[in-house]
Amino acid sequence: MFSTEEPDHVIQLPGIGVITKSVDLSNYAKHLFDVIVWTILCGCIGVMGIVTNIINLIVFVRQGIWTESVTASLAGLSLSDLCCDITMFFHSVNFAICLEPPPSIPWDPLSIMFIASGWPRVMFTRVTCWITAYVALERCMCVVLPFKVKQMFTAPRSIVVIVTIFTVTIASYLPIFYSQRLENDLDPATNVTKLRMVFTANKEEIEVISSNINDIILPTISMSIAIICTQLTIARLNASSKWRKKNANSGLGSSETGTELKTYPKKQDDPYETKQRTVTSGKTSSKETKVVKMVTFICTIFIICNLPCVILFYVKLLVPGFHNSGRYNNLYYSMFALDFMLETINSSINIVVYYNMSTKYKQEFRTLFGMKDKI
Helix, strand or coil: CCCCCCCCCEEEECCCEEEECCCCCCHHHHHHHHHHHHHHHHHHHHHHHHHHHHHHHHHHHHHCCCCCHHHHHHHHHHHHHHHHHHHHHHHHHHHHHHHCCCCCCCECHHHHHHHHHHHHHHHHHHHHHHHHHHHHHHHHHHHHCCCCHHHHCCHHHHHHHHHHHHHHHHHHCHHHHHHEEEEEEEECCCCEEEEEEEECCCHHHHHHHHHHHHHHHHHHHHHHHHHHHHHHHHHHHHHHHHHHHHCCCCCCCCCCCCCCCEEEECCCCCCCCCCEEEECCHHHHHHHHHHHHHHHHHHHHHHHHHHHHHHHHHHHHHCCCCCCCCCCHHHHHHHHHHHHHHHHHHCCCHHHHHHHHCHHHHHHHHHHCCCCCCC
């Protein structure tokens, strides 16, 4: 449907138009795939994500984004996820219009889909990647440097980091919007002036540079940070759990019910202490552990849903013909449709994790909706 390569065979399908015959996936199968995944599934998941992330933002703001670093970070994550879901829903609507465009429509629906929803959705997905990497790093420091993390990661600093991530990522996509923009232009297919996408002379060069940076290099870095920090956090939590179980009967473990602050000499086989170990109340320790586990779960979902995108861009780079106008163009679009759906799922289901793994979030959620305080 979107191929610009000279076709071996040309097929005319209702609502699709003239398309290139692909050697990997039939055009009819791809058309069904487009309708089911792009239009129905992504659209419905996007609507769900819009609702859930608005709720998340309200809850986090009510909790106080200036009070705790993790609250500020998760509020920023919810904002970027909300932007992803809004643009995904708009993308699905535009895609449906592209399948059967009205003849008298004063704009080119394919151009609107790319400029107004396609590129912005990819851009906000990159914002989500970096915020998730930052959250993973922050929680990793909680188990690696537990006594310094509150000084290193404060709520105001996290807000500055979130704003910086949004600003830098949006700025990195400005060349794309410069080289591909909407203007009133003559549509050669209908000989009517429409709002459609026009390109600058250096569009190809800008897109190649932007793709290498924004689709390969930076996502690889952010994904690597998230994976490494998540794995390190899980390993440290498991090691700490084993150490506490081993010393449960020695009187050196932290009290589960105590409230006072105590200091003990270093135990020989404690892998996390230097000269002495400060033990806080069991409630505080349990709270921090729950937050770490919740963030680790969120990061794991992010890795599962977003890693295929990074892999697909490497396949696009290494496999000849795996692009939008190559011999595997149908497979290319179908794989990225699945990838978009996975990323939209990632941006939409965090509310389930927050509600089931955070007592504080659950309490605020139930208060917001006037539910009985039963935790």
